[in-house]
Amino acid sequence: MVDTSYLPSDTRLVQTQNIGDNMTEKRNIRHNPLLAVMAIAMMLLIIVFGVTFIREIEQPKDQTSPAPQSAPLTDQTLTNSLGMTLIRLEPGRFMMGSGLSTEQLLTKFGRTTSGYKDEFPQHEVHLTQPFYLAATHVTRKQFAQFINATQYQTTAQQIGWVTGMTQTKLFGKHDGLTWDHPGFEQADDHPVVCVSYDDAVAFCQWLSNKENLTYRLPTEAQWEYACRAGTDTLFWWGNELQEAQGKENLHDASYDNWYATLIHSKGFMRWLSWDDGYAQTSPVGKYQANPWGLYDMLGNATQWVRDGYAPYASEKRIDPIGPNQAKRRITRGGNWYVIPHYARSSRRSIVPAPFVSNTLGFRVMLEVK
Numbered sequence: 335m336v337d338t339s340y341l342p343s344d345t346r347l348v349q350t351q352n353i354g355d356n357m358t359e360k361r362n363i364r365h366n367p368l369l370a371v372m373a374i375a376m377m378l379l380i381i382v383f384g385v386t387f388i389r390e391i392e393q394p395k396d397q398t399s400p401a402p403q404s405a406p407l408t409d410q411t412l413t414n415s416l417g418m419t420l421i422r423l424e425p426g427r428f429m430m431g432s433g434l435s436t437e438q439l440l441t442k443f444g445r446t447t448s449g450y451k452d453e454f455p456q457h458e459v460h461l462t463q464p465f466y467l468a469a470t471h472v473t474r475k476q477f478a479q480f481i482n483a484t485q486y487q488t489t490a491q492q493i494g495w496v497t498g499m500t501q502t503k504l505f506g507k508h509d510g511l512t513w514d515h516p517g518f519e520q521a522d523d524h525p526v527v528c529v530s531y532d533d534a535v536a537f538c539q540w541l542s543n544k545e546n547l548t549y550r551l552p553t554e555a556q557w558e559y560a561c562r563a564g565t566d567t568l569f570w571w572g573n574e575l576q577e578a579q580g581k582e583n584l585h586d587a588s589y590d591n592w593y594a595t596l597i598h599s600k601g602f603m604r605w606l607s608w609d610d611g612y613a614q615t616s617p618v619g620k621y622q623a624n625p626w627g628l629y630d631m632l633g634n635a636t637q638w639v640r641d642g643y644a645p646y647a648s649e650k651r652i653d654p655i656g657p658n659q660a661k662r663r664i665t666r667g668g669n670w671y672v673i674p675h676y677a678r679s680s681r682r683s684i685v686p687a688p689f690v691s692n693t694l695g696f697r698v699m700l701e702v703k
Contacts, residue, residue, distance in 0.1 A: 415545055416476045420466035420700050421627050428559050431456035432680040443675040452682045458650040459555050466700035467560050470618035470629045471525035480537050489530035490690045496528050498692030499671050516692040523617040525635040525695040531663050534638045534696040551640040552699035553655045557666050561679045563626040568678050570624040575674055579608045582633030583616045584674045614670045632677040635695035636669045643684050669693040
């Protein structure tokens with residue numbers, strides 16, 4: 335007997351009628367083999383679906399899925415009055431600094447621990463504001479527009495020398511080199527070099543006034559976030575330096591062949607086996623962009639960032655920036671001359687504030703209003 339006392343009276347009547355109908359159906363099934371087989375099949379289907387449903391509702395849901403390390407890149411780009419392409423990057427989180435220990439870096443690349451110590455400790459960074467970053471370095475042509483408009487005198491023009499490398503003299507102090515005479519041939523679409531931090535800041539101020547917008551150098555955190563482009567590997571393309579071919583202009587066979595005319599010993603300084611066709615700087619955007627559409631992040635010319643030097647801390651940082659007034663400043667990225675494994679996403683180069691080199695340029699960041 336089925337207990338229907340908990341149901342309303344009209345519902346009990348319907349239920350009683352249904353029970354009677356069911357009993358009649360059961361008697362018919364016993365006398366009809368086909369109906370019996372169909373009933374058994376139906377019961378099996380109900381059991382299978384029931385078990386599946388129970389498993390689904392009992393399966394624990396992942397309530398703590400970690401957020402991605404970096405926010406997705408939008409498809410928004412703009413072109414400014416100098417013809418620069420700027421790419422909008424959305425807020426996001428990433429791990430800043432080296433994911434490998436000093437010992438692991440020494441094992442993989444050699445050199446000395448002093449070359450790695452400033453990349454530690456690795457720490458989480460959260461960038462809360464979107465920003466635009468230039469897809470390429472500032473070019474000679476774009477910098478020339480600034481010089482022609484302002485008659486600005488660069489640091490190199492004032493002090494009369496830069497640090498660098500030419501075909502007639504090894505790396506060191508070179509007299510008379512400037513942004514328009516860097517010690518090797520350049521075209522208008524090559525990155526401007528022989529510019530100091532102050533020169534780069536002056537360019538950004540001029541461009542800000544010209545367009546009534548706010549241009550700056552990217553912070554060190556913004557730069558590494560953009561360079562990594564959602565990756566956590568040594569380089570934006572992976573962990574192997576030899577995979578850089580076609581991706582960055584680095585110290586390769588073309589440099590070695592040029593350098594050999596100075597030291598008369600071909601192969602003495604070779605780090606990479608291929609020839610990218612450029613012993614020094616190359617046209618910006620010549621090689622493959624990183625996953626977020628940014629070119630030459632780890633090669634061609636090293637880049638100034640906004641920060642003065644400060645050692646890392648292990649705590650999570652939100653929109654970090656180093657001290658503005660500092661005797662030492664940060665540069666990021668590799669270049670045509672430097673040891674290629676220095677062209678890692680986490681690599682920090684620390685230089686004196688007035689430093690000028692024919693291996694060093696910059697790109698601009700535009701604040702989002």
